[in-house]
Amino acid sequence: MKNTAISVNDLHVSYYGNEAVKGVSLSIKSGDLVGIIGPNGAGKSTFLKAMLNLIPRDKGDVEVLGKSIKEVRKKIAYVPQRNDIDWDFPIRVLDAVLLGTFPNLKLFKRPTKKDKEWAMKCLERVGMEDFSKRQIGELSGGQQQRVFLARALAQKAELFFLDEPFVGVDVSSEETIVKILKELTDHGKTVIVVHHDLSKANDYFNQLILLNKELISFGEVSEVFQSDIIERAYKGQFAFMKEIGV
Structure with a gap:
């Protein structure tokens, strides 16, 4: 029996008086690979x-591992959208990954040789060890996303949150990222991914959260991926849904 990793109760979020997320409640189990899907403007990243x-x-x-976010922050790794990152910031690839070790360092301590070796192992895992001395801004979109996944791995977290990790990446990078995310859940880690491509949802995830500001459906992919349920979320876009076989 899996333990509860994340518990959300009646979550509401608004921007300038407009409600972006309305009363979402759900529980995510440890070891699940969860996709957050829904149309543009559905509140996926906001959620x-x-x-x-x-x-x-x-x-x-929101409780994570039965505690508040503040109490378990070190156990959570977050990979933001690529457009939320300043790629002109002058930092080398290895140093960017090494930042993932900082939450676990003691106060006023600098990364050790062992930390640097661990950061390199994380780069090797995502296939980016040959780029360790490059500036982060010199990389392609897919390479940058691999580096930020390596940074998350360096944190040795229990939960991984990724916001649109496949946008602007090449096929090889996407396959590498998906493979690693599945390996993480195989080892009991919990992974939550904001995702926009419904055609791959069945291959990538074992659980889906379908949003359109409010929670439309949550559960096994086969349960959520029903035409009547998808139509409730996508409404006018349903003709497109039929084209991809929903």
Whole structure:
């Protein structure tokens, strides 16, 4: 029996008086690979950020591993959208990955040789060890996303949150990322991914959260991926859904 990794109760978020997330409640089990799907403007990224307490909530509670986000922050790794990152910042690839070790360092301590070796192992895992001395801004979109996944791996987290990790990446990088995410859940880690491509949802995830500001459906992929349920979320876009076999 899996333990509960994340519990969300009546979560509400608004921007300038417009409600972006309305009363979402759900529980995610440890070891699940969960996709957050829904149409553009459905509140997917907002929901993810609100769970992590990165943006203010109007109402609602979130528990992670039975505690508040603040109490377990070190056990959570977050990979933001690529357009939220300053790629002109002058930092080398290895140093960017090494930042993932910082949450576990003691106060005023610098990374050790062992930490640097671990960061390199994380780069090797994502196939980017040959780029360790490159500036982060010199990489392609797929390479940058691999580096930020390596940074998350370096943190040795229990839960991984990724916001649109496959946008602007090449096929090889996407396959590498998916493979690693599945390996993480095989080892009991919990992974939550904001995702936009429904055609791959069945291959990538074992659980889906379907949002359109409110929770439309949550559960096994086969349960959520029903034409009548998808239509409730995508409405006018349903003709497109039929083209991809929903």
